[in-house]
Amino acid sequence: MGEKIKKLVGVQGDFKTTILPMINYSYANMYMGGAGYIISMYFTVFLTDVVNLSLNQAGIVVMIATVWDAITDPVMGIITDRTRSKTGKHRRYLLWGIPLMMLSYTLMWNSFGLNGKTSPALAMAYFVIVYMLYKTAYTIIGVPHTAMLPELAPEYNLRTQYNSVGYLFNSAGMVPAFGIVVAILAMFGSNDDLTSESKSPFLVIGIVLSIFFGFAVFLTYLKTREPSSLNNKNEKLDIKYIIHEYVLVFKNKSFRQYFFMSLAYQFATGFYANSKVYYIKYLANQYSGYALFNAVAGVAEAAAFPLNYALTMKHGKKKCGNIVTPLMVAGLAIGLIMQSGGSFFWSALMMLSMILYPFGMSGLGFVSTNIFPDLTDVDELITGRRREGVIATFSTLIKKSISGVMAAMVGFTLQGFGLVTGDTVSTYEKTTGSLFEQSDSAVLGVRICVAVIPILAAIISLILLKRFRMTKDDHTMIRAVIATKHKYGCVTLTDEQKKRCEIISGQKMKNTWLGQDNGDGKDHFLDTDENGNYIILIEQKKLREAEVNG
Numbered sequence: 001m002g003e004k005i006k007k008l009v010g011v012q013g014d015f016k017t018t019i020l021p022m023i024n025y026s027y028a029n030m031y032m033g034g035a036g037y038i039i040s041m042y043f044t045v046f047l048t049d050v051v052n053l054s055l056n057q058a059g060i061v062v063m064i065a066t067v068w069d070a071i072t073d074p075v076m077g078i079i080t081d082r083t084r085s086k087t088g089k090h091r092r093y094l095l096w097g098i099p100l101m102m103l104s105y106t107l108m109w110n111s112f113g114l115n116g117k118t119s120p121a122l123a124m125a126y127f128v129i130v131y132m133l134y135k136t137a138y139t140i141i142g143v144p145h146t147a148m149l150p151e152l153a154p155e156y157n158l159r160t161q162y163n164s165v166g167y168l169f170n171s172a173g174m175v176p177a178f179g180i181v182v183a184i185l186a187m188f189g190s191n192d193d194l195t196s197e198s199k200s201p202f203l204v205i206g207i208v209l210s211i212f213f214g215f216a217v218f219l220t221y222l223k224t225r226e227p228s229s230l231n232n233k234n235e236k237l238d239i240k241y242i243i244h245e246y247v248l249v250f251k252n253k254s255f256r257q258y259f260f261m262s263l264a265y266q267f268a269t270g271f272y273a274n275s276k277v278y279y280i281k282y283l284a285n286q287y288s289g290y291a292l293f294n295a296v297a298g299v300a301e302a303a304a305f306p307l308n309y310a311l312t313m314k315h316g317k318k319k320c321g322n323i324v325t326p327l328m329v330a331g332l333a334i335g336l337i338m339q340s341g342g343s344f345f346w347s348a349l350m351m352l353s354m355i356l357y358p359f360g361m362s363g364l365g366f367v368s369t370n371i372f373p374d375l376t377d378v379d380e381l382i383t384g385r386r387r388e389g390v391i392a393t394f395s396t397l398i399k400k401s402i403s404g405v406m407a408a409m410v411g412f413t414l415q416g417f418g419l420v421t422g423d424t425v426s427t428y429e430k431t432t433g434s435l436f437e438q439s440d441s442a443v444l445g446v447r448i449c450v451a452v453i454p455i456l457a458a459i460i461s462l463i464l465l466k467r468f469r470m471t472k473d474d475h476t477m478i479r480a481v482i483a484t485k486h487k488y489g490c491v492t493l494t495d496e497q498k499k500r501c502e503i504i505s506g507q508k509m510k511n512t513w514l515g516q517d518n519g520d521g522k523d524h525f526l527d528t529d530e531n532g533n534y535i536i537l538i539e540q541k542k543l544r545e546a547e548v549n550g
Helices: 001-010 015-026 027-050 055-082 089-110 120-152 156-187 197-222 241-249 254-285 288-314 318-336 344-383 389-418 421-432 439-466 474-487 495-505 535-549
Strands: none
Touching: 001 495, 015 120, 015 156, 015 197, 027 055, 027 089, 027 120, 027 197, 027 254, 027 389, 027 439, 055 120, 055 197, 055 241, 055 254, 055 389, 089 120, 089 197, 120 318, 120 389, 156 288, 156 474, 197 421, 241 389, 241 421, 254 288, 254 318, 254 344, 254 389, 254 439, 254 495, 288 318, 288 344, 318 344, 318 439, 344 389, 344 439, 344 474, 389 439, 421 535, 474 495, 474 535
């Protein structure tokens, strides 16, 4: 059975020592992928169409929680990097975050009878608080989980395999979560439209999904093992130290390239995700097919995985983004011409966009996820320290905060252009028996949010991707350089090796930890075996495996 699963997933290595640890680490991805997916699809429209907050008010809820998120993420990154524990720096936080996550996720989908029309301030205050609680829980779980990966998977291709299995588990979280939502909404008769009468099904959704996600995170805590961090040496903690830690991250040229590329990518996906429901419901008037459209989109994204994985393993971590991203742009471009109505042509065109966009979007997403762990090694080359928590902070902050900011910006934009939502629309349609027609200005606002801005951001991200320089050989060499430096206090590089380190880090060697000679005065070159593998990395791997298993 193990070999069959290994072949199906398409990863390399022994099942017990390589594949099984990947699976154990990836259980939490069912929460990371599934919870965020449901929030991006339903939370804003839940606030506007069920709770009856205005688009601006819903945007403010999300924006305040996002600001809070921006505060908690860096703090969590510092905490994990400074944690000294026999069981490692990260695992314990997954367990501690589960109760708060389950409670806050449930509360997010329960308004306790609050209504945006009769008590907008109270409703906003309630959802700000519970969403901030959820953001805190996600930080407690998400930052350590992301930071754990470089420790569990030091090798270049092994990290791709971990992320690939994690990608599958993202889908394993999104698909059943979406199925649960659709089934519960259908059970309560709310699948075709969302109104203020749809509060009960969302409470049930919150309870069921919180249990599902909590169990997934607990499995990762229970099954994952990481090296001891008892030997951590921590400097004095104060505000100056924290600020310096995060400023230091941006000295890493590879990180800067990754950061802005991911930022543009998240702008594209964030604007699209937060406006898609309004696009389908109010511009195209095809909300009855919302569940089907999203199911097709999920299948299309999953279908791209084998191609992305094969291209990455054979040609490096940039290739799949370069090849499939134009399909993302093509899918977004359909939003520029989509018209209202349920004719076969427009329904078919909407379905086509639901195939092209996620298939193409998966390429840049796969690239971004796979590049991230390698940045910790470049950071260590500069600082001499393992700072997975600090680096992970930026990865999770980009994904979470940009999504939140986009939700707020979409809300402000759509309301500014005059989009009408909530009971005003449902009451009109029930009273007249006709579809509510949005103004030309409102339709333009939807097109800007669902197509124009995402297209521009996707193109920018693709351009920035082409400028990223680190290859597999570069990364392996950097790891060998770092290991040699730790062992002997110094390392002797060829001119070419030194040049590559400086290009990737963006720093002159004399200004980095690597350029500081604390050794025995002897030359220590990077030795390789007959197969060209760095000997010191082989020794390092054996020591790490002995520590984890012992």
